[in-house]
Amino acid sequence: MTMLLIFCVTKNVRGEEKNGNPSAPGELIFLLDTSASMNAQDRDREAIDAIRQAAYSLPSDYRVGLVAYNTDIQTVIVPGTSAVQMEEMLAGITYTGYTNAGEGLAQAVGLFSGDSGASDRCIVMLTDGEIDMPDSGAREASRALYSEAALQAREQGVRMYIVAIGTELTDPRLHIFDGAEVTDGAIYWEGQSGSLSGVMRRILEERIGLPGAPLTADGAGDSLPEERAKSAFPEGGLSHARPEGGTVVLNANIPKGVSRVRLALTSEESISGVQAGQAQVITGQHFAVVEAVRPSAGTLSVSYQTPDPASVQAWMIPEYDAVPAISANYRIEELPRSEKEIKRNVPPAYEHYADLELRLLDVSGDASGGALGDASGYAGGGANIWEDERFEGMEVSFTVNGTPYTGIIQGGSISLTLRAEELKEVTAAVSMADEGAVYRIRGAEPVQIEKFPDPEFEPLPDYRPLIAILCALAAGLAGLFVFWMGRRTTVIYMAPSPLGDGTKTASKAGEYSGKLSMYVVRNADGKDIPPQTYRLFGRRARRLTLGQILTSCGIKFDKIGADDIILYPGPDHAVIVMDQSEGCTVMRGMEILKKGMGYPVYYNGKITVSFEDEETEMELHYRNLKPGEREEL
Structure with a gap:
């Protein structure tokens, strides 16, 4: 049996x-x-x-x-x-x-x-x-x-x-x-x-x-x-x-x-x-x-x-002949900088690390002693003993360059990270505190850490000289713009004459002349408003609105379109009138002005304005100044 x-x-x-x-x-x-x-x-x-x-x-x-x-x-x-x-x-x-x-x-x-x-x-x-x-x-x-x-x-x-x-x-x-x-x-x-x-x-x-x-x-x-x-x-x-x-x-x-x-x-x-x-x-x-x-x-x-x-009593003694195998990967980490340091182009500081991975290799069949060749391979070493499932999760004492550590075996190895600023090589010794077996662990050859230089610092470009040049250029352009604004001409689309299409007339600055005699024919409240005179002569050649003229003469209307009736200086002592309102009716003599078109009015010409409220109406008479009136100015 x-x-x-x-x-x-x-x-x-x-x-x-x-x-x-x-x-x-x-x-x-x-x-x-x-x-x-x-x-x-x-x-x-x-x-x-x-x-x-x-x-x-x-x-x-x-x-x-x-x-x-x-x-x-x-x-x-x-x-x-x-x-x-x-x-x-x-x-x-x-x-x-x-x-x-x-x-x-x-x-x-x-x-x-x-x-x-x-x-x-x-x-x-x-x-x-x-x-x-x-x-x-x-x-x-x-x-x-x-x-x-x-x-x-x-x-x-x-x-x-x-x-x-x-x-x-x-x-x-x-x-x-x-x-x-x-x-x-x-x-x-x-x-x-x-x-x-x-x-x-x-x-x-x-x-x-x-x-x-x-x-x-x-x-x-x-x-x-x-x-x-x-x-x-x-x-x-x-x-x-x-x-x-x-x-x-x-x-x-x-x-x-x-x-x-x-x-x-x-x-x-x-x-x-x-x-x-x-x-x-x-x-x-x-x-x-x-x-x-x-x-x-x-x-x-x-x-x-x-x-x-x-x-029957049975007792088993497993024996291991092994050598530690350690690999080292060099790593550089840049320390964070503040925004102020970045703007000032302060070079970053770096920390240097060696990521170590420790294994235990079987060398029982290796007469050479199982010395390690380099950090990337294990010359002469056999199977990784720690890959056996009995070692998973086991705590192991070991030393790296004589400094003691303890680690947990995970996936057949123990990981350790050390600062590497002063580290040139690493060597490991392992002590297996395990009554379940006998370990004869040989000494391992040192492994050199292959270092590489820190990244070369590339400072941000210094844009300050360029900014100064651009600022000077902008100032010059601004001056030119101001000068041009003072010398600019206004291009106005003139209403077509009975003989042809509309033409563009340039009105140069400083050519206002004559005066406007203004009569309020009727208004919303029915009050009489005395006639007013507004001198155009001597004024800068710029855009004027009827609302500005009325306000300067003390005539105040509600928003009934006066600000949308525009006056420009024109050639031959003319004043150009343009209706940009939505509901006003502006007439030059008996001619109704088209919206957005300029119409020249010469001395003794008349402009009639019916405002948007349909209750206010006034006349503008454009006249030349008498010699005595020019001398008064």
Whole structure:
């Protein structure tokens, strides 16, 4: 029978930077008691199996070593030893001799590197008893060395986690447990704290802060702390029955752009028959680790057999090898100017910006290091890791030219705008505070900002000289106009003579002569108005209205058309009369004047005007002045 279990990463838990994106790989040294008493306490060599389980479950860049001790040091596996050589050395370990834990701890502390920036530095000690040597002197020397080495471990920031194997180490006050207390570590008892496989898994998850995320079906993750289990596992899960000799299939979702995936399976029961396609599989009595290098995004299927599928715990660690990629676009913005500044041709001020776009590129297949070529391309870089949907909306800490910022991933990138006046190049560093994966992020090459000059200022034309010239010209034209007005001639259309068509007669200024004798024949109120005389001689040659003449003589009529009867000076001492009224009737002698036509009236001529009210009528007699009248003027 085949059983299918579908597992998924349920949540990307964020934590401290040391867990999500360590500045340096962690270091873990196993300290294994291989004294003769272990033959009784660890008949099935499950302690060595638990060490293998932990070593293969850690991220690939973790520094792992081992010291196996009895009366003397039996085996030392220095960090960086190949997996094949480590397997051979573990297989060669035998349980014999006494328990010289002092020398063993001193050797273990000496295996740590001098890099104090390692994210975690731990010793996991597996032992079944107190320090025991052939004689009391050697025993006390080992105890003293053990205490001294524990103090050195504390000074180096190394914590000790002691796993008590078997049934003899039941008193927590034993001297062997001082190492955990001095280094602020912890003690686990086999059986009470779970099987050796379960204890090792708990140490990795609870104490070391194993990156990655649990994969769960029904019953998985029960040993996690309550608050972490709630965030890491969904409610419910898939229920399943106990298969009878069947195969369990686990399907794990692989993120986009991941360079390596480690999937660890642990169980209280045995795990066998593990298959995972082309991925590498490492198995033990109670564990299996599947490692896929540069897997395609999608599903990783793992099949295995176990007596109790519900006891299987699954943990997946995605690993990313990446480099930040930053592009920079230079931008200039003109600051607004006031109307006064614009009129004065004050040059505008500009602000300069660099619009940055930050991505994280996969370089796991790039031996050159994935250096950036320029701002417009990403030489050597692979896929943009942040395009995977799990990163959308994630907050990321990063630096630009050493200045820290935080940003939100949107559409596979983070945008940032900086003032660029003093900015010549930019370089970025990214810190992924994400417990759900391991990030090895390389340094990026600086990107030059391609700047261009500010727009050339083009001042508005200065029209002031032109305005001055135009003003002078206008003044000259105005003077000419005034002069012309004083010298102008008036063109009047004269009424046609009986011999031909109407002609145009020019009347020059200053040619008025004679006088008008005016008689009001009748008016609307019936009052008598005495005759009046209006001298034309000596007046400027300009247009006169009958209304103006009457007003100057003290004769006041209502608006009955007097202002629309016009007089002009004419040739040969004539005065030209023009009727422009709507309702008046003007007669020269017995001839009625046509509207808008000029009629010359000579000395002793008579003009009769019947006004628009049809009640007022007057006569105008045009006469020459007597010599005495001219002298009076």
